[in-house]
Each structure stands twice: as C-alpha cells, then as structure tokens.
Amino acid sequence: MKVAEYIAEKIKDLPKGYVFSYSDIIKQPENKDAAIKALNRMVSAKKLAKLGKGKYYKVEETVFGKLEPDLYQVVKDLLESNGNVTGYLTGYSIYNKLGLTTQVSNTIQIGKNDIRYPFKRGRYTIAFVKQKNTITKDNIPLLQILDAIRYIKKIPDASPRSSFERLLSLVAALPRADQKKMAGLLLKYPASTRALAGAMLEILGNIELAENLRDTLNPVTVYKIPGIGDSIANAKDWNIQ
Numbered sequence: 001m002k003v004a005e006y007i008a009e010k011i012k013d014l015p016k017g018y019v020f021s022y023s024d025i026i027k028q029p030e031n032k033d034a035a036i037k038a039l040n041r042m043v044s045a046k047k048l049a050k051l052g053k054g055k056y057y058k059v060e061e062t063v064f065g066k067l068e069p070d071l072y073q074v075v076k077d078l079l080e081s082n083g084n085v086t087g088y089l090t091g092y093s094i095y096n097k098l099g100l101t102t103q104v105s106n107t108i109q110i111g112k113n114d115i116r117y118p119f120k121r122g123r124y125t126i127a128f129v130k131q132k133n134t135i136t137k138d139n140i141p142l143l144q145i146l147d148a149i150r151y152i153k154k155i156p157d158a159s160p161r162s163s164f165e166r167l168l169s170l171v172a173a174l175p176r177a178d179q180k181k182m183a184g185l186l187l188k189y190p191a192s193t194r195a196l197a198g199a200m201l202e203i204l205g206n207i208e209l210a211e212n213l214r215d216t217l218n219p220v221t222v223y224k225i226p227g228i229g230d231s232i233a234n235a236k237d238w239n240i241q
Helices: 002-012 029-044 071-079 139-151 161-171 176-186 191-203 208-215
Strands: 049-052 055-056 059-062 065-067 087-090 108-110 119-121 126-128
Touching: 002 029, 029 049, 029 055, 049 119, 071 087, 071 108, 071 126, 087 139, 108 139, 139 161, 139 176, 139 191, 161 191, 176 191, 176 208, 191 208
Parallel strands: 108 126
Antiparallel strands: 049 055, 059 065, 087 108, 119 126
16 A cells, blocks of 8 residues: 555544654655655545644534644644653643633643743744743643743733632642642742742641742742732731732
C-alpha cells in the first residue's frame, strides 16, 4: 500500500478535532517526506486542516461553521510525554473555566517545571508559567487555583475583589484534605500568594493551616493588592493593602 493510501486509511479512524502529526501515523523515518506531502495534499483538498507546523486535525462541521480543536488538543504534546504529565493548562487558559472571567484569550498559558520562550501555533500564542512544585494529575486542579490567586491582579475583565470572592468559593468547596494539600503546595509560591491564600483559609475557619502559612511570612512585609485590602475583614492581619 502506498504511503498516501495508508495515511488516508489511518486518518479515517481518528475522531474529528483530534490533533496529530505525521509521526503519529507513520513510524518509519524513511517515509517522512512522503507522509508530509500526503498530509499537505489532504489540507489543500480540505480533507484536513493545519493547526501549525507539523500539526493537523480533522475539521468538524456544524451549522455554526467549522469547529477548532479544544485547547487540550492544541497543546497536548506540551502537557504529556510518554504517558507522564509534564504540564497543565493555567492562566488565561483556565480563568474562564474557573468562572473568573467571561473573556476567552488567544494566549494559552501552560504551567511547567521547565519553561521556554513563547511561540505561535495557529492563531494561538503559547506561553509558559514556571511551576516549582512537582506536577501530577491529582494536584493540577489545586495548582490552577493557586496560579489564579498568584496572578489575581492580572485576571482580565475582573476586579481583584470579585476574583477573590470567586476564588474563596472555590477553595471553600475543596475537601479539607485538598485544602491541606494546597497549603503544602503554597510553600513554593511567592509570599504574596501565601498571604492571600492564608487569609482565605482563615476566613473559611481552617485556622491551623492559616497559621502555618503565617509562620512562613515576614511579619513586616506588606502585600499590595488593590481592591482586596479594603474589602476583606482580615486583610490587615495578613499585611494586605
């Protein structure tokens, strides 16, 4: 069977919106050039769409037009490697999902232990946020919340006060075991993040975890978060202004 025929047959089994590269279809290095030419011909024939360099997907047509792949598909090669988690969606990529903003950004931010320079993929800019904690499937939801607390002043189309209230409700919904795990993860976050999260835990009545976080802070350092200092009762206790 010719390479082009083999590729066409393999692609039939792929779901729409699934992003792949030639190496996912053809394993023999000697067939690389033929595979890329075959895939690009399918793009020209509108049987496939191209997301970016070396990335293709089957388009899903709806009454509202063509659907793009979801964000996970766009960046999945940056989130996992050989079955191991290496990154997670965060920042602009997750604020909407967490109910912090209604805006949808063309920038996809990814939390990783080892970061790289931003780059373009299709219409998206892929940017990276340094994560000092070990990333696991279980702690990703907690890291996403903590990242939002860390960058609370940068959440688009939202005030720090409204973001604080939403984040407080998200932390309140966590089981106590997850709040404890979150407090452990906070030790590798900036002091301002520990202070704001500590204030949240204190408001929620988790005094022991709040005091543990307070012990990690310099008692004379002031954390300037406009809109928070004058809107929560215990802001002064955490040197938040």
